[in-house]
Amino acid sequence: AQSVTQPDIHITVSEGASLELRCNYSYGATPYLFWYVQSPGQGLQLLLKYFSGDTLVQGIKGFEAEFKRSQSSFNLRKPSVHWSDAAEYFCAVVMMNYGGSQGNLIFGKGTKLSVKP
Amino acid sequence: DSGVTQTPKHLITATGQRVTLRCSPRSGDLSVYWYQQSLDQGLQFLIQYYNGEERAKGNILERFSAQQFPDLHSELNLSSLELGDSALYFCASSVDSFPYEQYFGPGTRLTVT
Secondary structure, three states: OOEEEOOOOEEEEEOOOOEEEOOEEEOOOOOOEEEEEEOOOOOEEEEEEEOOOOOEEEOHHHOEEEEEHHHOEEEEEEOOOOHHHOEEEEEEEEEEEHHHOEEEEEEOOOEEEEEEO | OOOOEEEOOEEEEOOOOOEEEEEEOOOOOOEEEEEEEEOOOEEEEEEEEEOOEEEEEOOOOOOEEEEEOOOOOEEEEEOOOOHHHOEEEEEEEEOOOOOOOOEEOOOEEEEEO
16 A cells, blocks of 8 residues: 655754755555645645656745655755745655546655754 | 635534534635544545545545535535544645645634533
8 A cells, every 4th residue: 555654753954954854655656746835724735746757856935856766755855944944744645546547645644844043 | 825715714512513614626626635634643535526526535434424516615524523533624626536736725623522
């Protein structure tokens, strides 16, 4: 069964420092992968997605993620973190249904990011 | 603002009661998804509707049901509520039946006392 693992529950970085949030997935075929961000009291916002093609994908708010098939990973990165990036980040994979004609999202447990001034 | 609206924002009710959560998808989106977010279970997919028909079911309890109406808004009905049903319930929508890009509403926080 498909699954997503985010090994870090909580990460603290200093403002201006670089960030990498880890995500590993378990899936037999080429996955459809997503990163979402949830600010306190808010819904989830899509940061970026990977379906195929270039393994380095760019998203909103200066985030990028790299798909590495050999490591079953889809890590999220940002070169310089801003205080407003403090939030919870979720990695997700699409679980296929009906022979691949549709699917629903399976989420990791999330990584909470705190930013030090 | 994602364009997905959910009402109410907060709901407090007692065990054994029944509540209805409402979701309006983004204009033009045909699919509606329901998710439950709790501290112990994380974010879990409950059910998906596409153009009025149920398309996929996740970890949805038999006490819970949903429907999507002709105007594409959706309702999630939770009955015989238990303390463990306290959670944040999110609705999301996408253009078609495959979740290439889902847009999430702000959620309904349900507290069962």
